[in-house]
Amino acid sequence: MKSIKKDSAKTAARKTGETTGAKTAAKTGESHTALVRRARRINRELAEIYPYAHPELDFENPFQLVVATVLSAQTTDLRVNQTTPALFAKYPTPEDLAAADPAEVEEILRPCGFFRAKTRSVIGLSKALVEDFGGEVPGRLEDLVKLPGVGRKTAFVVLGNAFGRPGITVDTHFQRLVRRWKWTAETEPDKIEAAVGALFPKKDWTDLSHHVIWHGRRICHARKPACGACPIAPLCPSYGEGETDPEKARKLLKYEKGGFPGQRLNPPQSYLDAGGIAAPPLGAG
Numbered sequence: 001m002k003s004i005k006k007d008s009a010k011t012a013a014r015k016t017g018e019t020t021g022a023k024t025a026a027k028t029g030e031s032h033t034a035l036v037r038r039a040r041r042i043n044r045e046l047a048e049i050y051p052y053a054h055p056e057l058d059f060e061n062p063f064q065l066v067v068a069t070v071l072s073a074q075t076t077d078l079r080v081n082q083t084t085p086a087l088f089a090k091y092p093t094p095e096d097l098a099a100a101d102p103a104e105v106e107e108i109l110r111p112c113g114f115f116r117a118k119t120r121s122v123i124g125l126s127k128a129l130v131e132d133f134g135g136e137v138p139g140r141l142e143d144l145v146k147l148p149g150v151g152r153k154t155a156f157v158v159l160g161n162a163f164g165r166p167g168i169t170v171d172t173h174f175q176r177l178v179r180r181w182k183w184t185a186e187t188e189p190d191k192i193e194a195a196v197g198a199l200f201p202k203k204d205w206t207d208l209s210h211h212v213i214w215h216g217r218r219i220c221h222a223r224k225p226a227c228g229a230c231p232i233a234p235l236c237p238s239y240g241e242g243e244t245d246p247e248k249a250r251k252l253l254k255y256e257k258g259g260f261p262g263q264r265l266n267p268p269q270s271y272l273d274a275g276g277i278a279a280p281p282l283g284a285g
Contacts, residue, residue: 121149173216
């Protein structure tokens with residue numbers, strides 16, 4: 001019975017995504033087939049632009065990733081990466097963090113902002129891991145979202161990057177770009193997830209998330225998108241919202257695209273090989 005219900009839910013979500021995609025295509029004058037083709041071409045080109053795209057939080061295991069992702073709310077991944085080495089050195093396991101003195105954790109997390117609420121979340125999720133999951137991070141969406149501070153976005157980050165299970169991470173960058181590209185007109189994260197998911201094979205979802213988020217952080221910014229320096233400008237129906245002069249646009253590029261350090265202190269070798277620059281530790285420079 002449970003299997004039937006899950007299959008029904010998946011089918012309903014897929015149909016909802018397809019319906020939303022059809023409505024969006026109608027608004028842009030595209031057929032649904034044309035929308036799918038354009039969306040997949042954008043993703044292919046982004047894969048060439050960011051062949052080294054990866055999660056920008058430093059982590060060595062699922063526990064570190066879920067904690068770091070919770071801490072990344074309303075701050076930068078760089079700030080989290082500069083903060084978590086001290087946290088994980090002192091509390092390397094869920095058992096350690098579950099038993100921690102909140103005041104001591106707060107002091108470590110202070111640079112991340114909202115440190116009291118985040119302390120409650122990471123201690124709470126650690127206790128839940130110990131009490132409900134034997135000290136292991138679960139590999140199922142329905143279990144992850146039961147953890148304090150963990151919603152669907154965080155759960156998909158963990159599933160996709162710690163367990164290799166495809167998921168779409170609908171953060172603020174993802175929401176902004178898929179609407180600019182007219183992939184969907186939806187504004188609620190779960191509806192965006194369904195609509196965009198219907199445009200791509202499931203196996204592509206995790207890498208798609210990285211490609212879109214990286215493009216949003218480096219080129220297609222919220223306030224001043226660098227349209228004149230954007231490699232996928234010919235495919236973008238919102239071209240012109242930002243700076244179109246190539247020279248001025250190049251000055252808006254961020255991270256490695258602008259010649260600056262990235263977010264991770266310990267990035268993958270592929271990123272470094274591609275010319276990426278590791279971020280400095282907290283207090284350096």
